[in-house]
Amino acid sequence: MSPAEKVLLIPKIENGFVIDHIPTGTGIRILNLVRQHRELDTVVITLGLHCTSRRLGRKDLIKIQAAELPRRFLQHLSLVSPGVTVKRVRDFRVAEKVVLEAPELIDDLLGCPNPNCITNHERGSGTCFHLVDRETRTFRCNYCERHFGQAELGTTLKF
Amino acid sequence: MKRDLISVEDLSPAQIREFIDLAGRIEALPAAGRCRLLEGRLLGVLFYEPSTRTRLSFEAAMLRLGGRTIGFSEVAGTSVAKGESLADTIRTVEQYCDAIVIRHPREGAARLAAEVSRLPVINAGDGANQHPTQTLLDLYTLQHLFGRIDGLRIALVGDLKYSRTVHSLVHALARFAGVEFLFVSPESLRLPEYVRDAAERPVAARETTSLDEAVRTCDVVYMTRIQRERFPDPLEYEKVKDSYRLDRAALANAPAHLRVMHPLPRVTEIAPDVDATPHAAYFAQVGYGLAMRQAILSLLLGGLP
Numbered sequence: 001m002s003p004a005e006k007v008l009l010i011p012k013i014e015n016g017f018v019i020d021h022i023p024t025g026t027g028i029r030i031l032n033l034v035r036q037h038r039e040l041d042t043v044v045i046t047l048g049l050h051c052t053s054r055r056l057g058r059k060d061l062i063k064i065q066a067a068e069l070p071r072r073f074l075q076h077l078s079l080v081s082p083g084v085t086v087k088r089v090r091d092f093r094v095a096e097k098v099v100l101e102a103p104e105l106i107d108d109l110l111g112c113p114n115p116n117c118i119t120n121h122e123r124g125s126g127t128c129f130h131l132v133d134r135e136t137r138t139f140r141c142n143y144c145e146r147h148f149g150q151a152e153l154g155t156t157l158k159f
Numbered sequence: 160m161k162r163d164l165i166s167v168e169d170l171s172p173a174q175i176r177e178f179i180d181l182a183g184r185i186e187a188l189p190a191a192g193r194c195r196l197l198e199g200r201l202l203g204v205l206f207y208e209p210s211t212r213t214r215l216s217f218e219a220a221m222l223r224l225g226g227r228t229i230g231f232s233e234v235a236g237t238s239v240a241k242g243e244s245l246a247d248t249i250r251t252v253e254q255y256c257d258a259i260v261i262r263h264p265r266e267g268a269a270r271l272a273a274e275v276s277r278l279p280v281i282n283a284g285d286g287a288n289q290h291p292t293q294t295l296l297d298l299y300t301l302q303h304l305f306g307r308i309d310g311l312r313i314a315l316v317g318d319l320k321y322s323r324t325v326h327s328l329v330h331a332l333a334r335f336a337g338v339e340f341l342f343v344s345p346e347s348l349r350l351p352e353y354v355r356d357a358a359e360r361p362v363a364a365r366e367t368t369s370l371d372e373a374v375r376t377c378d379v380v381y382m383t384r385i386q387r388e389r390f391p392d393p394l395e396y397e398k399v400k401d402s403y404r405l406d407r408a409a410l411a412n413a414p415a416h417l418r419v420m421h422p423l424p425r426v427t428e429i430a431p432d433v434d435a436t437p438h439a440a441y442f443a444q445v446g447y448g449l450a451m452r453q454a455i456l457s458l459l460l461g462g463l464p
Binding site: 112114118119121122138142143146 | 263267285288
């Protein structure tokens with residue numbers, strides 16, 4: 001497929017954000033994440049699945065025509081799919097881009113998967129997780145001290 | 160700044176040593192000097208689940224240092240039973256006393272209490288997570304029995320999966336040079352990977368199901384009770400409840416210096432005929448626990464000798 005044909009399938013956006021290099025199969029999950037953030041309810045979103053990628057072979061991508069992405073959404077995104085690239089587009093050009101990495105600290109963004117953790121029982125208590133191993137993306141709950149992999153934490157997001 | 164004792168993982172090797180040394184200094188004090196260290200101070204003892212040893216030990220430690228205690232040993236009859244949050248209970252109790260000891264069935268409860276309170280908070284056990292005062296008293300016991308902790312070969316026997324005593328002890332001992340572990344458990348109660356992974360240094364350890372190997376080759380055999388209350392499935396408990404039983408006959412091949420420890424209460428895992436052998440150290444361990452809890456209270460409440 002030529003670059004020109006690609007533009008036809010997933011049109012360029014004038015202003016907004018492109019979430020790129022999404023591992024194929026994860027795009028729908030990220031779209032669902034977008035839909036959980038009410039601030040993005042009315043913005044135009046384009047989803048591309050199984051797009052060709054020089055780096056990944058195949059990839060998913062999402063274009064969001066919003067002036068800003070909510071900080072909490074980006075934090076959730078870094079948990080659900082670390083390694084994706086977020087590009088800011090201005091006047092059809094990429095103005096800046098960052099590769100999202102697993103955060104050092106997850107502050108009240110998700111619930112603890114341990115059902116016996118006090119944070120799942122105490123009204124109004126927040127949660128906090130620290131990254132203990134970047135390679136395996138393992139986090140430790142500040143309260144119950146259990147260790148959790150990123151995939152496990154990605155299922156307990158708080159909105 | 161206030162100081163809490165919530166998790167062994169929060170303690171540096173120097174801080175662990177500080178507690179051990181202080182326990183020794185307090186034990187060496189004449190009773191007349193010891194009983195004034197915390198005179199006029201009040202300890203809140205909040206036990207959200209049953210305990211005999213830990214609660215009595217803290218109360219005895221406080222009373223023997225000249226302080227007093229208030230608190231509850233079960234939630235029935237308290238505002239907790241009416242649905243009061245932990246944070247509200249802590250904010251209320253801290254108006255009455257100078258420090259708080261808490262045992263709670265939920266993991267992380269003591270950490271949350273410490274965040275809420277302006278007073279020193281001591282974790283006396285939070286679910287299956289931490290029991291740092293037990294760990295410190297275990298270390299103090301080892302220091303007493305062997306004159307050192309470095310280089311000991313220690314077998315941990317029984318419920319290595321659910322026992323918070325074991326988890327905390329592994330973390331703490333891994334900070335001492337040359338400590339070797341032998342983990343002895345049924346297959347279904349093996350030490351969780353995350354406990355080993357979280358240790359500060361690589362843990363020198365081997366796993367076995369043989370208690371005999373532990374008795375023959377280790378300096379310490381640390382027995383644990385298979386805890387019925389921690390099993391989600393009662394049938395699983397029935398399968399493993401009597402996995403290990405140490406009796407006098409089982410100690411026939413033990414080296415003379417072997418010591419048997421246990422956090423107590425025991426059920427069937429140590430036969431009464433072991434009590435009279437020179438190997439039994441578990442009741443002495445209770446006594447060292449009193450000294451260690453005196454040291455903890457003394458340090459956190461600022462009543463140093």
